[in-house]
Amino acid sequence: MSNSEHTPSNTVIALEGVTKIFLTDDLQTHALSGVHLTINRGEFVSIAGPSGCGKSTLLAILGLLDTPTRGSYRLSGRPVDSLTLAERTHVRNHEIGFIFQAFNLIGDLTVFENVELPLTYRDMSASERKQRVRDALERVEMSHRARHLPSQLSGGQQQRVAVARALGGNPAVLLADEPTGNLDSRNGEAVMTLLNELHRGGATLVMVTHDERFSRQAARTIQLFDGRIVDEQLGHRSHVTAAHRPHGLFVAREHGGSRE
Numbered sequence: 350m351s352n353s354e355h356t357p358s359n360t361v362i363a364l365e366g367v368t369k370i371f372l373t374d375d376l377q378t379h380a381l382s383g384v385h386l387t388i389n390r391g392e393f394v395s396i397a398g399p400s401g402c403g404k405s406t407l408l409a410i411l412g413l414l415d416t417p418t419r420g421s422y423r424l425s426g427r428p429v430d431s432l433t434l435a436e437r438t439h440v441r442n443h444e445i446g447f448i449f450q451a452f453n454l455i456g457d458l459t460v461f462e463n464v465e466l467p468l469t470y471r472d473m474s475a476s477e478r479k480q481r482v483r484d485a486l487e488r489v490e491m492s493h494r495a496r497h498l499p500s501q502l503s504g505g506q507q508q509r510v511a512v513a514r515a516l517g518g519n520p521a522v523l524l525a526d527e528p529t530g531n532l533d534s535r536n537g538e539a540v541m542t543l544l545n546e547l548h549r550g551g552a553t554l555v556m557v558t559h560d561e562r563f564s565r566q567a568a569r570t571i572q573l574f575d576g577r578i579v580d581e582q583l584g585h586r587s588h589v590t591a592a593h594r595p596h597g598l599f600v601a602r603e604h605g606g607s608r609e
């Protein structure tokens with residue numbers, strides 16, 4: 350149970366005791382076990398940990414693509430656990446921008462249409478929508494490819510389009526799941542430059558990455574292991590000091606027997 354009256358107004362994400370259990374046939378997978386996590390507005394947090402430790406599951410829950418089996422989630426102070434499907438979609442469209450490792454562009458839509466698509470669910474005029482798409486494509490330097498299909502672009506270009514898609518909605522929270530994982534280092538750095546730009550513009554950024562060069566750019570790195578937050582480091586560019594660290598960020602626990 351969460352106590353809403355204690356959620357500070359600068360808290361954008363508050364998870365309490367979030368557990369996710371997947372059931373496939375007769376097999377139970379505990380992807381997340383009792384995760385407590387608070388992220389403040391404008392923070393840049395990276396999430397690290399070995400393959401299968403629950404990073405993508407955590408991001409999917411943060412992005413309202415999935416729901417916890419147990420525990421509570423407040424987004425911008427609002428409980429989102431009991432929203433209807435339509436309400437969740439509405440909140441996601443307005444507050445969340447996604448960037449995935451595999452870009453996840455729609456293959457038979459042009460670059461322009463891919464960036465425009467999430468905006469078609471928003472309440473704005475067609476001319477404002479088109480202008481936002483043009484602005485977003487310009488920021489990622491992909492205006493000259495607006496009429497291309499994703500398959501006609503390199504991986505680096507596709508990810509820049511995916512960043513533009515996330516940018517267009519001007520999201521309160523930007524979630525990136527290994528955004529540089531499929532890119533060479535030059536393209537990876539270009540994508541990170543864009544993400545940092547969004548962060549400086551006020552976006553709250555939560556990024557899963559295996560690349561230490563990039564996780565160090567975050568103010569805070571959270572270590573996941575076996576579905577639990579086991580450690581937290583403050584990056585050297587951090588302006589968050591230990592004294593200002595919010596309480597209850599993580600609960601380090603001993604891991605019981607390993608699950609192979």
Ligand code: ADP
Nearest residue numbers: 371373378380399400401402403404405406407
């Ligand atoms: P990571 O992103 O850290 O590699 P994931 O969050 O993708 O890890 O997965 C965590 C665990 O949950 C893994 O054991 C994975 O196999 C399992 N898992 C993830 N999604 C599903 C699903 N839809 N159905 C069943 N098991 C899943």
Ligand code: MG
Nearest residue numbers: 404405406526
């Ligand atoms: Mg993953």
